[in-house]
Amino acid sequence: MCSVCGCGAGETRIEGAGARHAHVHTHADGTxxxxxxxxxxxxxxxxxxxxxxxxxHDHHHGDGVIDYGNGPAHVPGLxxxxxxxxxxxxxxxxxxxxxxNRAYFNARGILALNLVSSPGSGKTTLLVKTIECLAAEAAxxxxxxxxxxxxxxxxxxxxxxxxxxxxxxxGCHLDADMVAHAVAHLRPGDDSVLFIENVGNLVCPAAxxxxxxxxxxxxxxxxxxxxxLKYPDMFHxxxxxxxxxxxxxPHVDFNVAETIANARKVNPRIRVLQLSARTGEGLDAWVQxxxxxxxxxxxxxVAPTPVGGARGA
Amino acid sequence: xxxxxxxxxxxxxxxxxxxxxxYSRVRKVRLEIGALSSIEPQxxxxxxxxxxxxxxAEDAVLEIIEMEAQAWCLxxxxxxxxxxxxxxxxxxxxxxxxxxxxxxxxxxxxxVD
Numbered sequence: 001m002c003s004v005c006g007c008g009a010g011e012t013r014i015e016g017a018g019a020r021h022a023h024v025h026t027h028a029d030g031t032x033x034x035x036x037x038x039x040x041x042x043x044x045x046x047x048x049x050x051x052x053x054x055x056x057h058d059h060h061h062g063d064g065v066i067d068y069g070n071g072p073a074h075v076p077g078l079x080x081x082x083x084x085x086x087x088x089x090x091x092x093x094x095x096x097x098x099x100x101n102r103a104y105f106n107a108r109g110i111l112a113l114n115l116v117s118s119p120g121s122g123k124t125t126l127l128v129k130t131i132e133c134l135a136a137e138a139a140x141x142x143x144x145x146x147x148x149x150x151x152x153x154x155x156x157x158x159x160x161x162x163x164x165x166x167x168x169x170x171g172c173h174l175d176a177d178m179v180a181h182a183v184a185h186l187r188p189g190d191d192s193v194l195f196i197e198n199v200g201n202l203v204c205p206a207a208x209x210x211x212x213x214x215x216x217x218x219x220x221x222x223x224x225x226x227x228x229l230k231y232p233d234m235f236h237x238x239x240x241x242x243x244x245x246x247x248x249x250p251h252v253d254f255n256v257a258e259t260i261a262n263a264r265k266v267n268p269r270i271r272v273l274q275l276s277a278r279t280g281e282g283l284d285a286w287v288q289x290x291x292x293x294x295x296x297x298x299x300x301x302v303a304p305t306p307v308g309g310a311r312g313a
Numbered sequence: 314x315x316x317x318x319x320x321x322x323x324x325x326x327x328x329x330x331x332x333x334x335x336y337s338r339v340r341k342v343r344l345e346i347g348a349l350s351s352i353e354p355q356x357x358x359x360x361x362x363x364x365x366x367x368x369x370a371e372d373a374v375l376e377i378i379e380m381e382a383q384a385w386c387l388x389x390x391x392x393x394x395x396x397x398x399x400x401x402x403x404x405x406x407x408x409x410x411x412x413x414x415x416x417x418x419x420x421x422x423x424x425v426d
Contacts, residue, residue, distance in 0.1 A: 084334045086420040090322050090344070173315055204315035207351055207418075232398035233351040236412075265399040265408045 013167040014181050094208055097176035101183065101211025109191040109301035111294040114212035116234060118227075119200030121220040122244045122277055124152045127195055129277040131159045133287045138294060139192035143182045145174040145199045152197065162186055173204035176211055191298050193290065202231040213297060214239040221245050221254040228263040236267045240289065247276040316356040319418070320364040326420055327370050336425035339370040347417035348382040349398055382415025 089095060105112045117123050124144075131140055142163040144152040153165035164182045166174060179196060188194045196212060198205040206215075217238035219227055222245060228235040235241065241263050243256060256274065263270050273289065275282030327339055342361075346352050354377050365371050382395050386402040387409040393402050395415070401408055 081340060081424055081426055082336075083422055083424050084330065084336065085422045086326065086330060087422070088326055088330075088420050090319055090326070090418045090420060093322060093325060171318070173318070175318070203351070204318070207315055208318075229399050233349075236398050262399070265401075267398075268409055 013169070014164060014178065014185065091207065091209075094176050097180055098209035098211040101176055101180055104180075104183070105194070105211060105213070105297070106300060108188075109298040110188055110194055111192075111290070111297035112194045112196060112210070112212040113290070113293070114196045114198055114205070114210050114215045115218060116198045116202070116205045116215055116238070117200060117218035117220075118202050118223060121200070121218045121223070123197050123200070123218055124155055126218065126242070126244060126275075126277045127197060128155060128159055129280070129283060130195075130286065130290070131156070131161050133283060134193065134290060135159070135161065137291070139189045141186045141188035141192055141194050143174075143179060143186065143194065143196045145178075145197060147171070147199060162188075168199055172199055172201050173208050174198050174210060175208050179210045191301075193294055202227070202234045206231075206233040206237045213293060216240045216242060218242045218244050219259065221248050221252055221256075223254075225255050225259040226262060228259065228266050232266040235263050235270065238267065238270060240271045240273065242286065243272065243274045245276060245278070246274050246281060247279045315351075316353060316360045317364070319352060319357060320360040323361065323420060324364050324368060324370060327423070328368070330423070331369055331425075334425075336423075337369060338426040339373045339423055340426065341374040341376060341424035342370065343376045343378060343421045343423070345378045345380050345417045345419045345421050347380040347415040348396060349412060349415040350418045352418060354379075378421065380415060380417045382412065384410035384412045386410055 101112070104110075115123050115127070127142065131142075134140060140161045142153070142156045142161060144150075144156060144163055144165045145168060146152055146165065147168050147170070150165035150167070153163040156163035164186050166178050166182050168174065168178070174196065183194070186194075196210055198210075202217075215234075215238040217234055217240070219241060221243065224230075228241075241260075243259060246256075249256070260272050263272065271289075273282060273285050275286055277283070323342065323344075327342070331337065331339070346354065346357075357377070358375055361373075361375050365373060382397075383392050384395050384402075385391070386393050386405065386407065388407050389402060389404045391404075392413060393404060393410070395403075395410065395412075398412070399408070400410075402410055
């Protein structure tokens with residue numbers, strides 16, 4: 001397990017609401033997650049090895065009999081060492097899964113937004129308000145990512161919108177495979193808007209593409225102006241920065257102009273909106289931004305063919 | 314801080330490639346990691362050791378080739394070296410930079426038995 005943030009594994013749960021989704025799924029999901037965890041603590045190599053083989057059959061249609069006996073001969077004193085070229089992106093599997101998600105969304109005109117921020121920036125509150133503003137005009141579905149509890153999904157469901165909670169256990173971010181599973185359960189309708197509320201964390205989610213159309217980073221005025229410089233990867237990866245809780249500006253020392261300047265240093269193309277979910281100020285511009293992005297998603301929709309992006313439930 | 318997941322992804326590729334390229338033991342892994350890649354080499358080494366315990370890559374040496382970051386400066390119309398995303402252009406002091414190198418996170422090659 002990661003000594004820095006405890007990021008690790010094996011406890012990913014995707015939970016659904018209501019009678020239809022009453023069952024709780026325990027994924028060995030990111031196969032990889034469970035893998036490391038078990039090795040770390042259980043030393044249960046054989047079982048885990050089987051698991052990996054299974055995973056591979058699943059996704060690569062089993063090119064593989066594992067037969068180490070066909071390798072170089074085990075002759076004492078004869079070196080079998082050799083160099084093999086790999087030339088592969090470390091996150092190639094996540095990126096491939098994200099690509100499948102993206103194709104799934106594109107085929108159905110679904111706008112997927114990945115909301116990222118520190119814990120406590122007001123993501124869920126903003127989401128609830130956004131749903132109230134948008135629900136009359138678009139079908140909405142929500143994937144909620146948190147290490148533990150389904151509190152956030154419950155808050156979203158209270159608005160009448162379907163939501164599914166993904167508990168990442170010790171994991172510090174959502175990955176594309178978790179989103180694929182969640183989407184398979186949620187089954188967002190064609191031309192809908194899918195909000196993915198990532199785990200509150202400005203570091204790890206930056207590296208993991210989920211297949212979203214845009215990353216939206218939320219920064220509240222109770223945080224520091226230098227956050228874009230402290231966490232440049234996230235602000236670089238985002239297309240939109242929302243400065244939230246602006247109703248508190250009179251009470252805090254927060255320099256909006258400096259924050260925007262810092263964000264543009266790491267990402268000259270980033271767009272910026274300022275709003276307060278509490279007073280409603282600035283919400284309209286945010287809703288307009290979503291509608292514009294939604295129009296783009298539907299306009300770019302390709303022929304509705306079955307796509308294996310989100311795997312079957 | 315997501316080095317755990319990164320290490321798990323590396324191991325997963327090593328196991329896949331082991332079946333494809335028929336090796337049973339990994340002695341050394343060479344990675345190309347860009348200066349802007351958001352990977353902390355020390356944390357990566359720590360988690361890699363933990364993740365590979367009891368696998369074909371147990372005790373494998375992790376060699377990290379750090380790749381320098383470069384960006385294209387629009388006003389200067391040329392490539393410049395940077396060290397962080399928010400660095401200004403060393404020539405004009407501006408921030409209209411497009412990163413062109415330094416985001417690598419690749420497994421280059423392995424030494425295997």
